[in-house]
Amino acid sequence: MAWQRETFKKIKQIPREEHVLPGTTLCAGCGGLEALRLAAKVLGDDVLYVNAAGCFTMLAAYPFTPFKGSWLYTTMGSAPAGAQGVRDALDVLIAKGRLSKEEDLKVVVLGGDGSTYDMALSSTSGAVARKLDFYYFCYDNEAYGNTGMQLSPATPYGARTVTSPCSLQHPAGATQEKKDIFELWRAHKPPYIATVAPRYPLDLEEKFARAAKFTGPKLFLALSACPTGWLYDPGETPEVAKLAVETGLWPLKEAINGDVTHTYIPKRKPVEEYLKLQGRFRHLFEPTVQTDVIAHIQSRVTTYWERVKQTEQGA
Amino acid sequence: MAGEMMTGNLAAAWGARLADVDYVPAFPITPQTEIVEALAKWCESGVMAARFVTLDSEHSMMTAAGAAAATGARVFTATSSQGLLYAMEVLYSISGWRTPLVLVNVSRALAAPITLESDHNDVLAARDSGFLQIHAETCQEVLDSILMAYRIAEDERVMLPVIVNLDGFYLSFTREPVILPDPEQVKQFLPPFQPAHLGFKASSPHALGVAVLGGVTYSYFRHQMHLASFNALAVHQEAAADFARIFGRRYDFLEGYRLDGAEDVLVMTNAFASKGKAAVDAARAEGRRVGLLRLRVIRPWPADAICQALRGRRAVAVLDQNLSPGQGGILFQEIAASLYHEPVRPRALCSFIGGLGGKNISEGEFRAIFEQTAEAGVRGKGMGPVLLYTKTEHREMTELQMLAAGPIAGS
Numbered sequence: 001m002a003w004q005r006e007t008f009k010k011i012k013q014i015p016r017e018e019h020v021l022p023g024t025t026l027c028a029g030c031g032g033l034e035a036l037r038l039a040a041k042v043l044g045d046d047v048l049y050v051n052a053a054g055c056f057t058m059l060a061a062y063p064f065t066p067f068k069g070s071w072l073y074t075t076m077g078s079a080p081a082g083a084q085g086v087r088d089a090l091d092v093l094i095a096k097g098r099l100s101k102e103e104d105l106k107v108v109v110l111g112g113d114g115s116t117y118d119m120a121l122s123s124t125s126g127a128v129a130r131k132l133d134f135y136y137f138c139y140d141n142e143a144y145g146n147t148g149m150q151l152s153p154a155t156p157y158g159a160r161t162v163t164s165p166c167s168l169q170h171p172a173g174a175t176q177e178k179k180d181i182f183e184l185w186r187a188h189k190p191p192y193i194a195t196v197a198p199r200y201p202l203d204l205e206e207k208f209a210r211a212a213k214f215t216g217p218k219l220f221l222a223l224s225a226c227p228t229g230w231l232y233d234p235g236e237t238p239e240v241a242k243l244a245v246e247t248g249l250w251p252l253k254e255a256i257n258g259d260v261t262h263t264y265i266p267k268r269k270p271v272e273e274y275l276k277l278q279g280r281f282r283h284l285f286e287p288t289v290q291t292d293v294i295a296h297i298q299s300r301v302t303t304y305w306e307r308v309k310q311t312e313q314g315a
Numbered sequence: 316m317a318g319e320m321m322t323g324n325l326a327a328a329w330g331a332r333l334a335d336v337d338y339v340p341a342f343p344i345t346p347q348t349e350i351v352e353a354l355a356k357w358c359e360s361g362v363m364a365a366r367f368v369t370l371d372s373e374h375s376m377m378t379a380a381g382a383a384a385a386t387g388a389r390v391f392t393a394t395s396s397q398g399l400l401y402a403m404e405v406l407y408s409i410s411g412w413r414t415p416l417v418l419v420n421v422s423r424a425l426a427a428p429i430t431l432e433s434d435h436n437d438v439l440a441a442r443d444s445g446f447l448q449i450h451a452e453t454c455q456e457v458l459d460s461i462l463m464a465y466r467i468a469e470d471e472r473v474m475l476p477v478i479v480n481l482d483g484f485y486l487s488f489t490r491e492p493v494i495l496p497d498p499e500q501v502k503q504f505l506p507p508f509q510p511a512h513l514g515f516k517a518s519s520p521h522a523l524g525v526a527v528l529g530g531v532t533y534s535y536f537r538h539q540m541h542l543a544s545f546n547a548l549a550v551h552q553e554a555a556a557d558f559a560r561i562f563g564r565r566y567d568f569l570e571g572y573r574l575d576g577a578e579d580v581l582v583m584t585n586a587f588a589s590k591g592k593a594a595v596d597a598a599r600a601e602g603r604r605v606g607l608l609r610l611r612v613i614r615p616w617p618a619d620a621i622c623q624a625l626r627g628r629r630a631v632a633v634l635d636q637n638l639s640p641g642q643g644g645i646l647f648q649e650i651a652a653s654l655y656h657e658p659v660r661p662r663a664l665c666s667f668i669g670g671l672g673g674k675n676i677s678e679g680e681f682r683a684i685f686e687q688t689a690e691a692g693v694r695g696k697g698m699g700p701v702l703l704y705t706k707t708e709h710r711e712m713t714e715l716q717m718l719a720a721g722p723i724a725g726s
Contacts, residue, residue, distance in 0.1 A: 058526055060525040070520040070522065081370055085378065089337070091366070096364070099514075105517055122375070123370075
């Protein structure tokens, strides 16, 4: 049976109230910030964001913060451990009667792919294994964005970054495959994991609403279409985010206690439609078309969805 | 002497227990592990009303510790050596957050080569982190210093974290009689932790550790930490006076040993100061007018008290149990800088490096230190850095090298 949204059926059901206010120093058209803005509509204001080094670190820049909730910058590698300390302290203080229950907060880690996919793996693994009651929000723009777009373990095959340039030896640019952080997380069997994309707001809101029912780790991987790093006009972020999903490159899915369901089955447009929009893939089309690279990307997508069809009956 | 026999590690655990901490994030490392083992047992049995959590690394452990303190909990944690350095960037964050907590470091020399025994390159690597530092000589002092550390750290004039240091093996695993303070008296000395400016809660959202752009804001906040650290000098003396009144034991920034009439003074820290004191007694018995100055509070640096103790002496020797390669002893540099402005500064400053990796310092080596320091004083010219290393030790090392090299080719 196809996945059904229960809480968010129509766009009008998305609350109008904003919890991440405009005017930050982040880039125009930041897909990650849009995803966070939507997520915060479910998370609300009684939130402590625990931040790891990355683009979002610039959200709270003295003396401003765009949040009505609280903020703690930690380090690049240990934001989940910061969440552990805050969660434990709140629990202890409430249990001892030094803090009223009304003062309780949701603890939300905010980390980019650079932190999430590599440096913070140890602290994330620890927190999830300890069944810490927290949210993890990874804004994934597939490179070290805040330092100027260097290769990260989230960079997909064929993307050009500053440290994976298109060259004679490596005409494709990045030769690695994007690390599958979803499956790394899933191996820990947390109660809830989901991928989201900012162009699919109902899917996103529904997943945050569903996650709220679970105590324990709730992990989100948000596609962060990135005009500055992916090299497209900031106004095209919705289109880029849409095509990432419609080509099948960014599957929308969730895993409840390890069981995966794809929440949207795209008709799968050819990957070229997505790649062509972005400067980071221009070398695949100019001066000559690298058909083998494009075919490789397409075959990975096709293989992925064929496996989905086999494993998820009726999907 | 009254008291229960216990190791330095157990005394440290008792310090946390008597301070009634709320939270103990932990990670095992030799020679600290006995501390968190004791605390885990007490938290589990309910004699301590604290949550004990084992993190995935010291880096995570320190992050959790600071974040919990920033939320308003009283936090204790402990580590050693590699663990302290693995957590190093977090130390700077915690002091920058202005969150008071107590970290016990059980000193152990740093790799490579990898070892387990004590020297002070680990704790002195944290010298510039913004943490206050108290270095203990005895098991009793470990426990008492932890109680004092919470009182100082949580004072609103300070609001900085504290490292209490004890030597691995020599103190961590040595049993000494320790008087356990009465919990009711501890409550009198250490009021509950109710930070006015800390604590994440729904009704008062705030942002901590935020980005700053340009040096103006950064410089301001860093200098605030500097001033707060200096405030800890006065706060320490208030705490020391109250501690002495309630418990009958007095701790100052420094401990002078047989300084009256001492021409030459040996400066030391931590557990090896006990060996130094015995050497002073032996030298005094031979008619040498020597004394010992033990540095206890390293940060903030009590420059005035140090100058007062050392001004007018003939010669001063600093025995550093650490080595800054390419420079020498770390504390020697700080002592020298403090004495520079003294109109009647010692005629000679001597730098000795000893006890690296827990290497013993023998009576003969102490005798040599006193002789060479006296000669330097007469000469009016300092010396060093000199590595303490006996002929016997050198012979032993040569034999080991021959074993490591194996049979020489062709022989």
